[in-house]
Amino acid sequence: xxxxxxxxxxxxxxxxxxxxxxxxxxxxxxxxxxxxxxxxxxxxxxxxxxxxxxxxxxxxxxxxxxxxxxxxxxxxxxxxxxxxxxxxxxxxxxxxxxxxxxxxxxxxxxxxxxxxxxxxxxxxxxxxxxxxxxxxxxxxxxxxxxxxxxxxxxxxxxxxxxxxxxxxxxxxxxxxxxxxxxxxxxxxxxxxxxxxxxxxxxxxxxxxxxxxxxxxxxxxxxxxxxxxxxxxxxxxxxxxxxxxxxxxxxxxxxxxxxxxxxxxxxxxxxxxxxxxxxxxxxxxxxxxxxxxxxxxxxxxxxxxxxxxxxxxxxxxxxxxxxxxxxxxxxxxxxxxxxxxxxxxxxxxxxxxxxxxxxxxxxxxxxxxxxxxxxxxxxxxxxxxxxxxxxxxxxxxxxxxxxxxxxxxxxxxxxxxxxxxxxxxxxxxxxxxxxxxxxxxxxxxxxxxxxxxxxxxxxxxxxxxxxxxxxxxxxxxxxxxxxxxxxxxxxxxxxxxxxxxxxxxxxxxxxxxxxxxxxxxxxxxxxxxxxxxxxxxxxxxxxxxxxxxxxxxxxxxxxxxxxxxxxxxxxxxxxxxxxxxxxxxxxxxxxxxxxxxxxxxxxxxxxxxxxxxxxxxxxxxxxxxxxxxxxxxxxxxxxxxxxxxxxxxxxxxxxxxxxxxxxxxxxxxxxxxxxxxxxxxxxxxxxxxxxxxxxxxxxxxxxxxxxxxxxxxxxxxxxxxxxxxxxxxxxxxxxxxxxxxxxxxxxxxxxxxxxxxxxxxxxxxxxxxxxxxxxxxxxxxxxxxxxxxxxxxxxxxxxxxxxxxxxxxxxxxxxxxxxxxxxxxxxxxxxxxxxxxxxxxxxxxxxxxxxxxxxxxxxxxxxxxxxxxxxxxxxxxxxxxxxxxxxx
Numbered sequence: 001x002x003x004x005x006x007x008x009x010x011x012x013x014x015x016x017x018x019x020x021x022x023x024x025x026x027x028x029x030x031x032x033x034x035x036x037x038x039x040x041x042x043x044x045x046x047x048x049x050x051x052x053x054x055x056x057x058x059x060x061x062x063x064x065x066x067x068x069x070x071x072x073x074x075x076x077x078x079x080x081x082x083x084x085x086x087x088x089x090x091x092x093x094x095x096x097x098x099x100x101x102x103x104x105x106x107x108x109x110x111x112x113x114x115x116x117x118x119x120x121x122x123x124x125x126x127x128x129x130x131x132x133x134x135x136x137x138x139x140x141x142x143x144x145x146x147x148x149x150x151x152x153x154x155x156x157x158x159x160x161x162x163x164x165x166x167x168x169x170x171x172x173x174x175x176x177x178x179x180x181x182x183x184x185x186x187x188x189x190x191x192x193x194x195x196x197x198x199x200x201x202x203x204x205x206x207x208x209x210x211x212x213x214x215x216x217x218x219x220x221x222x223x224x225x226x227x228x229x230x231x232x233x234x235x236x237x238x239x240x241x242x243x244x245x246x247x248x249x250x251x252x253x254x255x256x257x258x259x260x261x262x263x264x265x266x267x268x269x270x271x272x273x274x275x276x277x278x279x280x281x282x283x284x285x286x287x288x289x290x291x292x293x294x295x296x297x298x299x300x301x302x303x304x305x306x307x308x309x310x311x312x313x314x315x316x317x318x319x320x321x322x323x324x325x326x327x328x329x330x331x332x333x334x335x336x337x338x339x340x341x342x343x344x345x346x347x348x349x350x351x352x353x354x355x356x357x358x359x360x361x362x363x364x365x366x367x368x369x370x371x372x373x374x375x376x377x378x379x380x381x382x383x384x385x386x387x388x389x390x391x392x393x394x395x396x397x398x399x400x401x402x403x404x405x406x407x408x409x410x411x412x413x414x415x416x417x418x419x420x421x422x423x424x425x426x427x428x429x430x431x432x433x434x435x436x437x438x439x440x441x442x443x444x445x446x447x448x449x450x451x452x453x454x455x456x457x458x459x460x461x462x463x464x465x466x467x468x469x470x471x472x473x474x475x476x477x478x479x480x481x482x483x484x485x486x487x488x489x490x491x492x493x494x495x496x497x498x499x500x501x502x503x504x505x506x507x508x509x510x511x512x513x514x515x516x517x518x519x520x521x522x523x524x525x526x527x528x529x530x531x532x533x534x535x536x537x538x539x540x541x542x543x544x545x546x547x548x549x550x551x552x553x554x555x556x557x558x559x560x561x562x563x564x565x566x567x568x569x570x571x572x573x574x575x576x577x578x579x580x581x582x583x584x585x586x587x588x589x590x591x592x593x594x595x596x597x598x599x600x601x602x603x604x605x606x607x608x609x610x611x612x613x614x615x616x617x618x619x620x621x622x623x624x625x626x627x628x629x630x631x632x633x634x635x636x637x638x639x640x641x642x643x644x645x646x647x648x649x650x651x652x653x654x655x656x657x658x659x660x661x662x663x664x665x666x667x668x669x670x671x672x673x674x675x676x677x678x679x680x681x682x683x684x685x686x687x688x689x690x691x692x693x694x695x696x697x698x699x700x701x702x703x704x705x706x707x708x709x710x711x712x713x714x715x716x717x718x719x720x721x722x723x724x725x726x727x728x729x730x731x732x733x734x735x736x737x738x739x740x741x742x743x744x745x746x747x748x749x750x751x752x753x754x755x756x757x758x759x760x761x762x763x764x765x766x767x768x769x770x771x772x773x774x775x776x777x778x779x780x781x782x783x784x785x786x787x788x789x790x791x792x793x794x795x796x797x798x799x800x801x802x803x804x805x806x807x808x809x810x811x812x813x814x815x816x817x818x819x820x821x822x823x824x825x826x827x828x829x830x831x832x833x834x835x836x837x838x839x840x841x842x843x844x845x846x847x848x849x850x851x852x853x854x855x856x857x858x859x860x861x862x863x864x865x866x867x868x869x870x871x872x873x874x875x876x877x878x879x880x881x882x883x884x885x886x887x
Contacts, residue, residue, distance in 0.1 A: 187432035188318075191410055193441045194482075194647070198321050200406035203431050206322070207314035209652060212301035214329050215316055219336035221378070223304065223316075225371030226340040226364075228261040232296055265303040266290060309339060310346025311394050323391035333378065334389040337368040352393055362388050405448060407492025412501055412625075413437060416645040422659050423649060436648040438482035446765035447473055447485040454758045455727060456490065458744050465742040468729045472499025473758070474625045475723040475766065478632040480661070481641030483625070484721075485766065495732075503607055503623045505711040505728050505737070508704030509576045510627060510751065511597070511618035513634065513676050515585050516569065518596035520780065521672040524588040532587060534679050534783050538572060538580040540564030546613045549586045554613050556582045559705070573679050574687030576703060578617050585616035599667040601629035601640060618704055624724040631715050632722035634680075635700075637778075638673030639664050674777040681775070684716065688752040692716055694760030697772035701759070703751030710737040714755035719773045721766060725755040 148156075188203035201208075212220070224231050259267070266286045290299065309319035319339050320328040331339070341364040342349050349361040365388060372378035402410065413435060417423045423433070451471050459466040475485040488498040518524070519532040527548050530536055542558040556578045558564070564577055572580035585593050590611035598604045602622050609620040625643065633640040642662040649657040680700035683689045688703040692714065701716025711728040727749060729738035740749040 189428065189431055189433045189435060191406075191413060192434060192436045193444075194436065194438055194484075195441065196436070197441055198325075198327075199437065199439065199441075200410050201401050202410050205314055205431075206312045206318045206401070207305070208317040208434075209305045209315060209432065210317045210328060211652070212297055212304070214327075215301075215304060216329065216331060216336065218333045218372075218378070219316065219328065219331050219339070220300065220304075221372050221375070222333070222336040222340035222368055223300075223343070224261075225337075225375060225377065226368045227264070227343055229371055229375055231261050231300070234260060261303050262290060262299050265299055265306065269302055269306050307343055308346060309342050310350050322394065324389070325392055332389065333382070334365075334386045337372070337386075338365050338389055338391065340368050341365050350391075350394075352391055403493045404491055405444070405486070405488060407496075408488025408498045408500065409437070409439065409486055411492075411498055412486060412488070413645055415501070417649070420659060422646065422657060432651050434648075434650045435646060436650075437646055438484060438644050439486065440484045443475060443485040443762075443766045447475060447487050447762050450758045450762040450765065451487055451725075454761055455744075455754050460745070463742075463745065465740075466744060467732055468738045469740070469743050470495070470499055470728045470730050471726065471758070472502070472624050472728070473723065473725040473762075474500045474628040475721055475762070476628050476632045476643060478635035478641075478717065478720070478722050481629070481632065481643045481664075483643055483645045485723075485762075486625075499624070499726070499728065501623050501625050503621050503626070505621055505726065506608075506618050506706035507620060507622050507627055508618040508706045508711070508713055508751070509578070509581075510702050510704030510713045510715045510724075511620065511622075512573065512576070512581045512616060512704075513680055513702050514597040514600060514602070514630065515581050515588065515593050515616045516573065516679060517600070517634070517668055517672050517676045518593045519584060519588045520675050521596060521668045522588060522592050524584075524592075526587050527583075532569065532584065533780065534570040534675065535568045537566050537568055538577075538583060540567050540572060540575075540577045540579050542579060544579045544583070546582050546586050549613050551612060554582065556614070556617060570679050570682055573702070574682050576688055581616040582613045585613045590615055596668065597630065599640065600633045601642075601667075602626055618706070624726050627713075627715050628722055628724040631717050631724065633667050634673045634676055635717040635719065635722045636664075636673075637670040638666055638668040640667035670778055671780050674775075675779045675783050677775055678777055678779055678783060680716075688750070689714060689716065689756050691752055691756035692760045692763075694757065695763035695767075697763070697767065698774050699763070700775070701756075703756065705750045709739045709741060709748050709750075712740065712749045712751045712753065712755050714751045714759045716756075716759055716763075718763060718767065719775055720770065721763060723759055723763060725758045725762075727754050727758075 186203065186205040187207050187209060188201040188205060190198060190208050191200045191202075193199050228234075294302075305315040305317075307316075308314055309316070309322070311319075311322040313319040313322040316339065317328045319342070320326055320331050320335075323339065324331065324335055338361075341361065344364065348354065348357055349364055351358045351361045369378065369383050369386065373380055373383050414425070414428065417428065417435075418425055451473065455469065455471055459469060470489060471487060472489065473485070473487040474483060476482065477484055486500045488500045489495045516532075524532045526532060526536065526538075540558070540563060542561045542563045543555045545553060545555040558578050559576065563579075564572070564575065567575075567577065567580070569580065569584070571577075590613060593615055594609060594611045597609070597620075602609065602620070603626055606626065607621045609615070609622075629640075629643045632643075641664045644659075644661060646659060649659075677700045680702055681698070683703065684692045684699045684701050689701045692699055692701055695718065697718055699716050699718050701714060704713035704715070705711070706713075706728075709729075711726055713724065713726045715724040717723065727740070729740040729743065730736070731738050741747065743749060744754070746753070
C-alpha cells in the first residue's frame with residue numbers, strides 16, 4: 001500500500017478468509033442483460049473475549065491495528081488465492097496491494113467470467129495497478145490537487161536547511177584566504193620636495209599605503225558613516241543587507257552591493273572587481289575567515305589603502321593628494337567627508353570633472369556628515385559650521401603623472417640613487433618608496449617660469465627655426481651642494497632627454513674660468529716668464545698660433561674673427577677672447593687645466609675632455625649639472641661639495657635610508673677661487689653677461705657658445721646660489737644638433753642673450769626675501785690693480801725673456817707692497833736680481849714660489865711640471881701668499 005495512506009488492519013481469525021470486496025463494474029456487449037450478482041457468502045460471527053477483540057494467532061491482541069505474524073500472513077495469502085478476494089492485511093507485500101478480479105470459483109481467472117472488464121478511473125475505480133481510496137481517505141479535488149502537502153513542505157524545508165549547512169561547511173573548509181592580488185599590492189614611488197610636499201609619482205598605480213595612525217579619526221569616521229556605520233559591532237558579512245541590496249537592485253532602486261567594509265576589502269585586496277557568482281562565493285567565506293584572523297583596525301586600514309577614489313587614486317593618501325594636494329594626515333573634516341562620499345561613485349561625484357552633478361555630490365556629502373552626527377562622531381555645532389570643500393583640479397592623473405618637469409626629475413633621481421649605490425633599480429621597481437629630494441618647490445617653480453617667460457613664450461609657430469629651441473638648467477646651493485632646482489625640457493612626455501643632465505653639447509667659453517683658476521693655482525707663467533694674473537697682458541689677435549704647444553698647430557679664431565691686440569686677462573675674460581685663453585692653457589699646461597677642472601667638479605669621464613689647448617674653448621661636453629657643480633665650488637671659495645639630489649629614502653616596514661653626504665674638500669686654494677670670482681664679476685658688470693644684472697645683486701659669471709652656435713650658455717653665481725642655463729638647438733625629428741641661427745627671430749643666440757636673461761630672472765625670484773650679500777673675497781697681491789710694468793709685448797723677443805722675473809705683475813710672495821715703498825735690496829720693476837733665484841735663501845719674499853714648495857721651476861714656461869692628484873688641493877696644502885681682503 002502507498003506509504004502516504006497506510007491502511008489500518010483489523011484483527012481476524014487465522015482460519016477465516018478476508019471479506020470480499022464489492023464486485024467491480026463489468027462491461028458487457030451491447031444488447032445483453034447484466035448477469036445476476038452472485039450472493040456473498042455469509043460472514044462467520046466474530047469471536048470476542050471479554051472487552052478485548054480476539055486476535056489471530058501470531059498477533060498481539062489489545063491494540064488497534066495489530067501486527068500480523070509472518071506465519072499468519074502466509075496462511076491468509078494462500079486463502080486469498082483460493083478464494084480470489086482482495087485482502088487488506090499487511091501494507092508491505094506487493095501481492096496484497098494487487099487487486100484480483102474474479103467471479104467466484106477458486107482458482108478462476110477474470111477472463112472466465114462473461115462480460116468481465118477491469119474498472120477504469122473514469123468509472124470511479126482506481127484502475128489497473130492502482131489502489132482505490134479506502135474508507136476514511138479523502139481524495140483531493142480542484143486546485144488543491146496541485147498544492148504540496150504539509151508533509152512535503154516540511155520535508156523540503158528541512159532538506160534545504162541540511163543542504164545549506166552542508167554547503168556552508170564545504171565552502172568554509174575549501175575556500176582559503178589567498179595571497180593579495182598584484183594590483184592591490186602595487187604602489188608607486190613618491191618623490192617629495194625638501195619640505196615634504198609631493199613632487200611626483202611613478203608607476204602605473206597611484207597608491208601609497210600608510211598606517212591607520214596617519215589617518216585622522218574624523219576621516220575614519222567619515223568613511224564608516226558613508227559605507228558601514230556598524231562596522232565595529234557587526235560581523236564580517238550581513239546577509240540581511242545583501243538580500244536588501246539585491247531587492248533594491250532588482251526593483252530599480254539603484255545598484256547596491258550590500259557588502260560590509262570587510263567584504264569590500266576582501267574584494268579589493270584578495271579578489272577582483274568582476275561581478276560573478278564564484279567571486280561572490282569566495283568573498284563571503286574569505287570575509288568570515290579574515291574577520292577571525294585580523295582586527296577591525298587592520299581591516300579598516302587595508303580598506304582605506306585599497307579603495308578607489310577616482311582620478312587614478314587608490315587609497316586615502318593618494319586621494320588626498322589628487323583632490324586637495326595634501327597628505328591624508330592634514331585632511332579636514334569636510335574634506336574627509338567629501339572623499340568618503342566618492343567611494344560610492346567616484347566618477348559621478350567629482351564636481352570638477354562633472355559640475356552638473358554638484359547637487360548630487362553635495363547631497364551625498366551631507367549624508368555622510370549627518371551619519372557622523374547620528375553616530376555621535378560629530379557634534380551638531382561642528383556640523384553646522386562646515387561648508388562644502390570644492391576640490392582642486394585634477395593634475396596627477398594617469399598619462400600625465402610624468403608630464404612637465406616631473407619626468408625629468410624622477411629620471412635624474414633614479415640615476416642618482418643607482419650611481420651612488422643607495423638603492424638598486426630592481427629594488428626601486430618594487431614601489432612603495434618615499435624619496436625626499438633636495439629640490440625646493442619655490443625655486444623649482446621660479447626656474448620653470450623664467451624659462452617660459454624669457455624663452456619659450458617667444459617662439460613662433462610660423463618660424464621653423466623655433467621648433468629646434470631647447471633649454472636646460474640647474475641651480476645648486478654652494479654651501480652644501482644641494483640641487484635646489486632643475487629644468488629638463490619643455491615636457492617629459494614630449495621630449496624624453498633631460499637637458500639638465502645630458503652630455504652632448506659643448507660648453508664653449510664657460511670653461512675658460514677653469515683655465516684661469518689653474519693658472520693662479522699653479523702659479524703659471526707666460527711663455528716669456530711673466531706670472532699670470534688678472535692684469536697679465538696677452539696678444540688677442542684672432543687665429544694667432546698657440547706658442548709652446550708641441551702638438552698639432554692650433555690657431556683658434558675669436559668670435560666673428562675679431563682681433564683685439566694687447567689686452568689683459570681680465571679684459572680677455574670680459575670679451576671672451578679665444579686667442580688669449582688658448583695660449584693661457586698652453587702656458588699653464590693642458591693637463592693641469594684638466595685636473596683643475598676635475599677638482600672643481602667636472603667629471604673626468606666627460607666626453608671630449610682632453611688635455612690640449614682647445615680645452616680652454618670648451619670643446620668638452622659637460623652637462624649643466626656638471627658645470628653648476630664646478631661653479632658652485634668657485635662660489636664657496638674653492639671648497640668642493642659633490643652635488644646632492646636625495647636626502648632620504650623611506651619605505652614602510654624597512655629602515656629609512658639617509659645617504660651619507662660626501663665630506664667637502666678644498667679643491668683649490670681660496671685665493672685661486674676668489675681671484676677667479678673677482679675676474680668673473682667683471683663679465684656681469686661690463687662684459688658679455690650684463691643681462692644677468694637683472695638679478696639685482698652682486699654676481700659673477702661667464703657666457704659660452706658652442707661651435708657652430710648649436711648651444712649658448714650662461715654660468716653664474718652669487719654667494720648664495722650657483723646656476724647654469726643653456727639654450728640648445730635640436731631637430732625634433734632626427735634629434736641632431738642644429739645651429740640656432742634665426743631662432744626666435746635673432747640672427748644668432750649667444751650666452752649673453754636669452755641664457756643670461758633667464759639666469760637673472762630666476763636668481764631674483766629664487767633669492768627673493770633674502771638680503772643681497774657681497775662676495776667676501778681674499779685675493780692674491782696685485783690682483784686688484786694692474787702692474788705698471790706689464791705694458792710691454794705679450795710675446796717678448798728671446799733677448800727680453802731673461803729680463804722678466806715673474807714678479808713684475810705684483811704676484812710676489814708675502815704681503816703686497818705699494819710701488820715705491822719696497823724694502824732696500826729688493827728688486828725694482830724691470831730689473832732682476834740673480835741672487836733671488838737661490839732656493840736656499842732665507843728671505844721668503846725673494847724666493848720663487850715653485851722652489852719654496854719644492855716644485856721644479858718650469859724654465860720653458862710650458863707648465864708641464866710635476867702634477868698633483870686631483871684629490872688634493874691643486875695649489876698645494878697651504879696658500880702661497882697672504883691674501884688680501886677685497887671689500
